[in-house]
Amino acid sequence: MRLRFRPVESSFYDHFSDSAQHLVTGAGLLAEMLSDEADREAVALRMREAEHAADETTHAIVKQVNSTFVTPFDREDIYALASGLDDVMDMMDEVVDMVLLYEPKVLPPELLDQVELLQRCADLTATTMPNLRSMQSLGEYWIEINRLENAGDRNHRRIIANLFSGEFKAMEVLKLKDIAEALEGSIDAFETVANRIEQIAVKES
Amino acid sequence: MRLRFRPVESSFYDHFSDSAQHLVTGAGLLAEMLSDEADREAVALRMREAEHAADETTHAIVKQVNSTFVTPFDREDIYALASGLDDVMDMMDEVVDMVLLYEPKVLPPELLDQVELLQRCADLTATTMPNLRSMQSLGEYWIEINRLENAGDRNHRRIIANLFSGEFKAMEVLKLKDIAEALEGSIDAFETVANRIEQIAVKES
Amino acid sequence: MRLRFRPVESSFYDHFSDSAQHLVTGAGLLAEMLSDEADREAVALRMREAEHAADETTHAIVKQVNSTFVTPFDREDIYALASGLDDVMDMMDEVVDMVLLYEPKVLPPELLDQVELLQRCADLTATTMPNLRSMQSLGEYWIEINRLENAGDRNHRRIIANLFSGEFKAMEVLKLKDIAEALEGSIDAFETVANRIEQIAVKES
Structure with a gap:
């Protein structure tokens, strides 16, 4: 790894x-x-706060892209990655909102499998971010996220088939299908993030 | 603002x-x-004409990209912006078609709030287009479209929760949910346009 | 057409x-x-095999992008085209899975019109691939795929209106609507492929 004398870049990675x-x-x-x-009301409130905090980080990145002369990789890639990460948060926030607003009678336990996959995607993404600096191990991360997304797809089809059983x-099916789709959409959004990181790695390699 | 001696560029902005x-x-x-x-039949017919007119403008832009040597910004960005604008029209046309074909018994008044947001997005986008030339005020436009899109998201969740109440x-819920989702999709499509303009501004700045 | 002395490029086109x-x-x-x-079980099994074979081709392309110094067009465009083609396969595989898992009572014959459009999109895409080398006739291909996609859109709206009749x-509507949407999504995915090829053509022209 080459030495870096441009301290201004650090904060992109930190963000x-x-x-x-x-x-x-x-x-x-x-x-x-x-x-x-x-306590759904309370959790939804904390989710709202977490979503606002995520928004602020995204804005800080966009602001920095616009005010920095030398960026560690292409401006549009920084921008795309920042929005990709923000989209995941928005989608998870949407799931929380749906559970609060739709008041489904029961939540099928298979939905928890999807949330577990989401937690693994989130952990993996957080662990990988520091590697953006050295561009190491990004391929493994991409493969693993793709594997998790495929597992999520298979779960999702079974969940929907079960809802249709x-x-x-019908009205409960409509509610739960919406929630299941938003969960699957959140997993997909992690895959979009992984694809953007892969594209950066391909470009910079 | 610097002087421009390349009159051929004008028509991109005009388009x-x-x-x-x-x-x-x-x-x-x-x-x-x-x-x-x-008179839904009559309005749908006028929408179809408006959609054709929009298609012709899109084709004119694509044709000009292919035949012009010097373009005001990157070819692929012109192309992406043109398709983004075209997508909004297609989605609004789809909503009109759905209302005509599905024959919903009632249209919940909250749907009109979404249409009002769409009209504000359209007005704002039309007002902003001439600023592409000078690249002025694009940040404010982007922020405002994002604000409108967030408002649309919140409306949408309330609309769906109300449909599920x-x-x-069930069959009316299915029809109205489809219409509500197409309205929200149209607002999202305006946000995609704003994101592409923002990306052009970031690149050219 | 200029002579090409770089045999390594061939295999991208072959892939x-x-x-x-x-x-x-x-x-x-x-x-x-x-x-x-x-025999739905048997067809679904063959589809699974076809999807795996497609995955392997996609991986071969990605691997080659990462290991080749001179690529016939931009790395990110090769990557985007490969994922675009892979997405079509995933979506068609999803339709097959849905038909197997949801066990719909009847399949409206209009769904076959959509499958016919898909077959024409697939044939056209396969016929066009060899033209990537010379960049000939790509405009006609793009126009024709767009025409097929518009036809698919119109079919789709009629299919859904019919489901709502x-x-x-309600439960059958939910199943068939999901299947119809996945079919339409597959046609859209072909359009995304055509758009990416068009973007490559615009860039390289």
């Missing part, structure tokens, strides 16, 4: 690490929200 | 202004379509 | 041709899956 850390928090709150004994009323 | 102006027309027709006393029959 | 050929296979299996007398029970 991205913060951004990924917000996702770890968000995924944790999502897990709380779906547990049986959750006749066990639930 | 983009036309393209945004079609969206103002489209959003207006959408508002008509959702009003109680609308038990007041509507 | 892309293979990738498109997998889509021809996939679209054919989809047509089988939706026919009345299908009152003829089907």
